[in-house]
Amino acid sequence: MAIEAVQYVGGALCLDFANTVSGHRDGEPKEYLNSYDDLLDWAAAGGAISRATPARLSDVARENRARATHVLAEAKELREAIYEVFLALADQRQPPAADLAKINAAIPDAYANLQLKARDGAFSLAWPSTTEELRAPVWPVVKSAVDLLLDxxxxxxxxxxxxxxxxxxDESKNHSRKWCSMRDCGNRAKVRRFRSVAQ
Ligand SMILES: [Zn+2]
Known part of the structure; x- marks a missing residue:
C-alpha cells in the first residue's frame, strides 16, 4: 500500500506510527511500511524528520541493506509495542509489561542523540538533521510515546x-469521538446506518 495513503489522524506521532497498519490487526491488516524508504517517507511526511534527511538516509540504507532491513524490523516491533500499550490505555487496562519494556529499551538510543540548539535567544531540544543513523526516523516516535505516557x-x-x-x-468537547476519521470509518458507519434504515 502506498505511503501516500497513510493518514496522520492520531493526534500524536507515536499513534500515527501505530496507525501505519490499516485494517484490524486481528483480521487482515495491511502494512504501509514495506521497505526502509517507506519508513523514511512516513517520517518526513509526518514531520518526524526534516525534509532534507530522507535522501541522505536513503543513500546510507542502500549501502547498508542488511542494517536497513534490521532497523525496519526493529521499528515495526516497537510499533506493535506502542500499539499494545496505547490500546490497553484506551481500553483502561494495564499496559502489557513486555510491551512497555520494548518502549523502555528504545529510550536510551533516542534520547542519547538529542541536542540543544540555540536560535534567536531561545533553546530547543532536537535531533541533528545531518544524522546518518538509520534509526533516526524512530527517535521522535519514541519521545512522542514517552511524552504521551507522561501526560x-x-x-x-x-x-x-x-x-x-x-x-x-479524543479532543472532542464531550469526549465522544468514535472514529479514527469521519472521512473513512465514520463515513462508512454513516452509510451502513443509512442503508439499514432504508431497507
Ligand atoms: Zn477507523
Whole structure:
C-alpha cells in the first residue's frame, strides 16, 4: 500500500506510527511500511524528520541493506509495542509489561542523540538533521510515546470500526469521538446506518 495513503489522524506521532497498519490487526491488516524508504517517507511526511534527511538516509540504507532491513524490523516491533500499550490505555487496562519494556529499551538510543540548539535567544531540544543513523526516523516516535505516557490528561481511543485498529486522541468537547476519521470509518458507519434504515 502506498505511503501516500497513510493518514496522520492520531493526534500524536507515536499513534500515527501505530496507525501505519490499516485494517484490524486481528483480521487482515495491511502494512504501509514495506521497505526502509517507506519508513523514511512516513517520517518526513509526518514531520518526524526534516525534509532534507530522507535522501541522505536513503543513500546510507542502500549501502547498508542488511542494517536497513534490521532497523525496519526493529521499528515495526516497537510499533506493535506502542500499539499494545496505547490500546490497553484506551481500553483502561494495564499496559502489557513486555510491551512497555520494548518502549523502555528504545529510550536510551533516542534520547542519547538529542541536542540543544540555540536560535534567536531561545533553546530547543532536537535531533541533528545531518544524522546518518538509520534509526533516526524512530527517535521522535519514541519521545512522542514517552511524552504521551507522561501526560495523564489525554483521552486515548481505538477506532470503533471492526475493520480498523487505529488509535487517536479524543479532543472532542464531550469526549465522544468514535472514529479514527469521519472521512473513512465514520463515513462508512454513516452509510451502513443509512442503508439499514432504508431497507
Ligand atoms: Zn477507523
Amino acid at each position: 495523564g490528561e489525554v483521552r486515548l481511543r481505538a477506532c470503533a470500526s471492526d475493520t480498523c485498529s487505529w488509535l487517536f486522541i
